[in-house]
Amino acid sequence: MVDNGYSWLQQLPENEHFAITTMFNEKNEIVQWNIDITTHNGVEDGVPYMEDLFLDLIVLPSGEIIKKDLDEIEEALNEGWITNDQYNLAFLTFNCIYEDLLNGTFKYLKLSTVHRNRLV
Numbered sequence: 001m002v003d004n005g006y007s008w009l010q011q012l013p014e015n016e017h018f019a020i021t022t023m024f025n026e027k028n029e030i031v032q033w034n035i036d037i038t039t040h041n042g043v044e045d046g047v048p049y050m051e052d053l054f055l056d057l058i059v060l061p062s063g064e065i066i067k068k069d070l071d072e073i074e075e076a077l078n079e080g081w082i083t084n085d086q087y088n089l090a091f092l093t094f095n096c097i098y099e100d101l102l103n104g105t106f107k108y109l110k111l112s113t114v115h116r117n118r119l120v
Helices: 070-078 084-103 108-119
Strands: 007-011 018-024 030-044 047-059 065-068
Touching: 007 108, 018 108, 030 084, 030 108, 047 070, 047 084, 065 084, 070 084
Parallel strands: none
Antiparallel strands: 007 018, 018 030, 030 047, 047 065
């Protein structure tokens, strides 16, 4: 559920294994970024979509980074919902993004405001 005046922006970069949802408050300030790790992103019949791989990173404006759903991906592998290759892809992508976030080199966070401003 989103409060009145809040908005979400989803970015699904082509040829990447992640999607970003940016949450803005009623003052157009970023509340958080949620980075979903994906098998792929695509567009079907003009509608963008992503194939989720369970792992998430949440980034707060303070710079805090929260790793999420580590238990869910283990369950997904154990239950056969994902393959070993998908599991390995998820962690490779997850760890690379985490390092980029720590180093300040993950360019997509800055693009959230740029893309939102183009839409409003």
